Amino acid sequence: MIRIIFLIIFASSSMLSAQIFGQNKVQYRDFDWNFISSPQFDIYYYGNEIELAHFTMAAAGEAYEQIAKHLRWNLKKRVPIIVYHSHNEFQQTNVIAQYMQEGIGGVTELFKNRIVIPFEGDYAAFRHVIHHELVHAMINDLVYGGRMQNVISGQIRLQIPLWANEGLAEYLSSNWDTQADMTIRDLAINERIPTIRELEYFLAYKGGQSVWRFIAAKYGREKIGEVFQAMKLRGTAEAGFKEALGMDFEELTEQWHKYIKKEYYPDVAGRDEVKDIAKRLTDHKKSKNFYNVSPTISPDGSKIAVLSDRSGYMDIYILDVVTGKKIKRLIKGNRSINFEELKFLQPGISWSPDSKKIVLAAKSGAHDALYLIDVDKGKQKKIIFELDGVFTASWSPDGKQLAFVGNEGGASDIYIYNLDNEKQINITDDIFSDTEPSWSPDGKMIAFVSDRGGLSNNGKTTAKDMINHKYDQKDIYTIDVLSGNVSRITETDYNENYPIFAHTDNKLFYTADYQGTWNLFRHDFNTNESQAVTNLLTGLFQLSLTQDDATMVFTGYSGLGWDVYRMNNPLSLDSTELSPTNFILNQEENDKEELVDLRKHKRRGSDANTTDYSTYIFAWEFEHYNDNQSLDNKPLESKPDSAYKKDNGEYIPQVYKTLFSLDVAQGQYGYNNVFGHQGLIVMYWSDMMGDHQISAAMQSQISLSNSDYYLNYGYLKKRMDYYFTLFHQADFFFAGYSINEINTLTELTARMRHFGFAAMVSRPFNRFHRIDAGVIIHNLEYKLFEIDPLLNQNNIVQDDGFTSANPTVSYVFDNTVFGYTGPVDGFRQNTTIEFSPAMGNKGISYQKIKIDMRKYHMVTRDYSFAGRIYFGTSTGKNPQKYFLGGMQNWLLGTGTTDGVRDDETGESRWRNVILDSQNNTLLQDIYFSEFAYPLRGARFSERFGTNVFLANFEFRFPFIQYFQLGFPKILLGNIRGHIFMDIGAAWDDPREFTDFPYLQTKYGNNLPDKFSPWVKSIGYGIKLPVLMLFRIEAAYDWTDSGFSKPQWYLSIGYDW
Secondary structure, eight states: OHHHHHHHHHOOOOGGGGSSOOOOOOOOOOOOOOEEEESEEEEHHHHHTHHHHHHHHHHHHHHHHHHHHHHHHHSSSEEEEESSSSSSTTTOSSSSSSSSOTOOOOOOOOOSSSSEEEOOOOHHHHHHHHOOOOOHHHHHHHEEEEEEEEHTTSSOOOOOEEEEEEEHHHHHHHOSHHHHHHHHHHHTTOOOOGGGGGGOHHHHHHHHHHHHHHHHHHTTHHHHHHHHHHHHHHHHHHHHHHHSSOHHHOOOOOOHHHHHHHHEEEEEEEEOHHHSSSOOOOHHHHHTTEEEEEEEEEEESEEEEEEETTTTSSEEEEEETTTTTTTEEEEEOOSSSTTOOOTTTTTEEEEOOOSSEEEEEEEETTEEEEEEETTTOOOOOEEOSSSSEEEEEEOTTTTTTTEEEEEETEEEEEEEEEETTTTEESSSSSSSSSSEEEETSSSEEEEESSTTTOOSSSOOOGGGGGSSSSSTTOEEEEETTTTEEEEEEEOOOOOEEEEESSSSEEHHHHHHGGSSSEEEEETTTTTTEEEOOBSSEEEEEEEEETSSSSEEEEEOOSSEEEEEEEOOOGGOOOOOOOOOOOOHHHHHHHHHHOSSSSSSSSOOEEEEEOSSSSSOOOOOOOOOTTTTTOOSSSSOOOOOGGBBOOTSSBBOOOOOOOOOEEEEEEEEEEETTEEEEEEEEEEEEEEESSEEEEEEEEEEEGGGSSSSSEEEEEEEEEEEEEEEEEEEEEEEEEEEEEETTTOOOEEEEEEEEEEEEEEEEEEESSEEEEEEEEEEEEEEEEEEEEEETTHHHHEEEEEEEEEEEEEEEEEEEEEOHHHHHHEEEEEEEEEEEEEEOOOOOOOOEEEEEEEEEEEEESSSSSEEEEEEEEEEEEEEEOOOOOEOOBOOEEEETTTTTTTTOOTSSSSSSHHHHOTTTTTHHHHHHHTOEEEOOOOOTTTTOOHHHHHHEEEEEEEEEEEEEEETTTTEEEEEEEEEEEEEEEEEEESSSGGGTTTTHHHHHOOOOOOOOOOEEEEEEEHHHHHHHHEEEEEEEEEEETTTEEEEEEEEEEEOOOOO
């Protein structure tokens, strides 16, 4: 059983879902795909959203013109762009095996160079993501030929640093904006500017964007293409930068740092840090997190609800309004079906007027929902909406209605839900992006943010109409709840956000990036005037007021993170004059060149929210440079417009058909404890949507009967996933010696042949729970050959085999969160029942149950405890064995045999089994036995029996964060450490625990004193990320007489 499961997983990516753990990607709906085409792109869409496809095509065409000039490259292959209507549906894609977390706003994969993006109601953010991902697609086309095959085959070895790739995508898609400016200014004033090599994670985006801005400012934008052409020519990123710029990464760091200081130090004068104007209630540095956002103060001013990732998850906390201390954790996010995601990119929590409940939006299975939560009792009420997305709820002053943002059919609108009659209405109901609803004190008006410009009604009705609309400008509006009349409050060249009404005065607070930083503004409805009341170095966002207007809380950005702040009496704040930042002062100079985008929108900044990814950043126009410049390659051959468009200029819709194309063909290597090194030629095919996946593998020998080959097919389009596998394996090994007819020693060679068929279905209930069921048909042959070269004889001395059908059913739960080397928090469980009915005279009959439970507890972001309990038992006419001891992917160990302690000799129990030609259960032991590990300090399969128990405990921690040698030049980082204790036992009969003579009949008479089914060990180890994750571990066998000498092991693999 182990053999075939290993090779099925090894040979086929489509079978990965059959692994014993893992969270689920659930297809909650069917997608009826269509597409439109242009010379460069195929835009895939579903439903009636052809208008959104038209918008996508226009945005991609604009972006392509700009990127092609900057990279000096025209596409050689068409780029598919697959558009989903919402993030919920984007998470159902099969194009990428990875689960699309909330923070992933789009993805470009390299097998077919496909772009996959969701539309989430904001056209500016959508255009930005299209542009961002198209940069990646064009870099893939330029550097890698648009195919993963060129990377895997080793034809192209260039690895582009994350900061260079993501930074350029940000720079070309948004040039520079107030959010990027805020991030880098914060680094400068806090003297935390990283080196080029340290630009990772969030800073790979904003830091990399700043590096490219510096390069363009110093050398001109034409250098961008030069750098990438040089990288491709020289084969390494640093060599490419050196050739194009004359600087290695150290010199580039030095010059970039000087540029940043010159740019931002002048901005310090006259501006305040956030902590200077308000009391900080959270501290992301002390709690070692990044997000403390969406603070909402209760109307009575006693408590604050806040969304925070301090636990490693996005959770809802209730804080004391005076001290900021945690009162309770109200909601645990990302762990259950009710709170899969808490919308941290578009957060919005609101209190009921009596300060007893909060309302918030969350992803819950197939749909988003609003949850009403009693803060004291924890009781929850769930309200599900048949919308593409639900965000940012606000409770009405009378407590009877909820205003929220709903996305549906390519539009983001303000909805009102009546808690009494449970009905909802769409009060804006247009194509524009409407967000951040906030009730007036009398409940007659709702303030909101929109990109509608001067249009206060349904002047534009489709996504195609938005192509020429100034959708990148956000202003504040109000709508009369009864009449639906919309009034514009702000009309500036900047962006405004987060409006809230004062309760005791006819005023409105909001934030705006006027003059380059995000500050608090106060609008007077009596005079229709707005004034800035803060002057910050970075910015503040997400405002909330008490009912008496005495206290305001908000989110502030400082020190590379987000925190909650409290401000007293905001109505009493004096107005202040804002001076422009260096970025704004030089705006006209930056905009002198002709722009690529023919729509000359004003773009001084972007809405700065809490996202650290490549979404929700508004676009800049871009400049032409050197219009006479010729590109290095020919563009794609273009058909006449009539091939793509109708006579009226609209694109011709085409129905999607399933067509397979080769993703990759490669030699694949693996290692298995039982059969050692594995080498195969593997090929993968899939259709454009990834719903159909085929893989084939072969290791050819002289004849087909002696070769290994596999064919796998996965059908993933529906909620139920189906997998089918045909397989054939043949293995030869030395099996000892025998005496021939002339009394000379001859070798024995064994051949095992294993072929059959496997079918499996996987039915996910949600992201965390599923049932797997399947059957494997085994045909097994064992032949023992006596080979005598002297007599030129090749005799079959043993011929055995049988057929078996093995149905299995598994229940799987997994809500774990992964760190750098494996799971760090959460729980996972697999319970599997397997049985084999007798088939024919030689068939075997058994039943088997296995339970594997693993619990992880993250103490802090770097330290975690892990515990595991594994139990298995087999019964029936032919109960199967469990082999206990050793570890997976074991390469080297001390002693005479891998894993044998220094004071012992001989082979492992497993080796004895497969070398024993008299073993009448040989085929069962090889193909149907189970292996229980890790049990370090023990030989591979040190104990065996029809029952097994194994417990593992580990404490995992950072060991060496950064290690560098001058000579030889070695650089290592993220070296993790762990200490462990392993305890296990395997037995056939309970008497083995108490009856020593009984044990001798099983294991032999030469047993040491106090030998028992139990094996215990303790030890420590480190993990080295060098090409793959290498593990070096020392284990001490723990017996009644003490501890053995340390046994050293080298293996590969991630933490269990």
